[in-house]
Amino acid sequence: MTKAAEIEAKLTRGLAPQRLEVVNESHLHAGHHHAGSDHHDSFDGTGETHFRVRLVAEAFAGKSRLERHRAVNAFLAEELATGVHALAIEAAAPGEPTRF
Template identity: 70%
Template sequence: MSTKQRIEAKLEEAFKPESLAVIDESHLHAGHHHHGSDHHAAFDGSGETHFRVRLVSEAFSGESRVARQRAINKVLAEELSSGVHALAIEASAPGEPRRR
């Protein structure tokens, strides 16, 4: 199972979303250096390391933006500690306008 598939499965199970998009944006970061990594070479854009999550779930009703991000980060803690370098989160409750 790919990292993207694991992220999708975990978010589906935890939040029962009305809509979910997990977008692999790793290729957009080619040439960037990863701060704090043990290597000094520029990232080549390969692998599954940078993702954007767009998630609409009733579970987020009445929750702050920070609380929503913390909840998602908690569910994806294993991925964030083992290869996922960046996670952009766009989380909302049904009926809320999307933030960009």
């Protein structure tokens, strides 16, 4: 199972979203690395390390942006600890305006 599929499965089970999109953006980050760190030196953009998740879920109703991000991060803690380097989150409750 790909990382993208794992992310989708975990968020579906945990949040039962009305809408969910998992976008692998790893190819956009080829060659980027952080000063003082060598763990990105060989990154070529072909892996599954950078993702964007867009989701609408009832679980986000009445929650702040920070609370929504914490919830998503909690469901994906294993992925964030084992290879997912970056996760952009666009989370909304039903009826809220979205840009996705």
